[in-house]
Amino acid sequence: MKLRFLGKNSTPGDSPTLYASDRDTYVIQGWKVYANDLLMQLDVPAGQTVIEVPTELFEHLTKDGHENGEIKQFTDPIMILTEQGTCVLQGPEMHDAEALSQMRMPDYETCIEVPKSSIAALLEETSGPDHQR
Template identity: 65%
Template sequence: MKLRFLGKNSKVGDCPTLYATDRDTYLVQGWKIFANDLLMQLEVSEGETAVEVPTELFEHLAKDGLPAGEFRRLEDPLMVLTPGGTYVVQGRVVTDPEALSQMSIPDYETVVEVSKPAIVALLEEPRGADLQHRPQPAH
């Protein structure tokens, strides 16, 4: 799997990172989730896991031609907004040796793979959005 670095949100000791792949997917490197209350809310299938990342990480989607992290909706289990203002992103655990060799992953982080169409779907407004919430023209 070939990776293209899109960006990271580095603070001291924190390095969640976003990559595009040659498989029409994104790799999201983020913090491992240890909070039991959060894990209990997720239905994680075999071969999947979830990571926590700052919401600003998805601003780097602009480098792949997508709107910069303007999620119109969040959809369980793919992406959940936490009370702390971060996203929990669920996807397939990355085990590809070629991909992993291109990353620097601290012990407290892991990487999930999410399909590009799934991310794009979160960026689009759902069909049949409630029109009553739109401003009505003045008469």
Template identity: 70%
Template sequence: MKLRFLGKNSTVGDCPTLYATDRDTYLVQGWKVFANDLLMQLEVLEGETVVEVPSELFEHLTKDGLPTGEIKRIEDPIMILTPTGTFVVQGREVTDPEALAQMEIPDYESVVEVPVAAITALLEEPRGADLKRRAQPAL
């Protein structure tokens, strides 16, 4: 799998990153999700994983020719919005050695692969009822 770097949102010790692939997918590198309250709201299938990223990471989609990087709707099973304003992204866990060799991934991060069509659908205005899915705060 060949990657094209789109951008990252880095602060000291944090490096969520967005890549386009030659397989009509995006790779989203982000923080591993261990919070049970978040994981209990998702149905994570075998071969999938979940990462958390800042919402600003998707602004880099404009570098892939998309008119905007603003996520306007949240849909299962791809993404939920946390109470702190970050996105939890679910997708196929990246295990491809060629792809992983092109990235720097700290132990506390992982990478998910999401179809381009699934991400671009999230950039469209919601139709009908508000489709935003928000994570439930922990009690």
């Protein structure tokens, strides 16, 4: 899998990063979630993992042809919006050796791979009830 870097939200020691892949997916690198209070709210199937990223990370979607990167729906793969303004995402943990070799990832981070369509859907306005979890 080949990755195209879209952007990162970085402070010293932290590096949530967004990539577009050649498989019509996004690879989202974020902090591993260990907090029991968050994990207890989720049903995480085998092969999936949970990460946390700043909501601002999605602003980099403009570099992949989206008009803006403002999240308007908080639905799968976003599972929780925290009080700190971060998103908790759940998805298949990425193990592709070629892709991982293109990334710099500290031990306390991991990445998930999600279809571009599921991320694009988060950018669309909805009418009706509030979808925040």
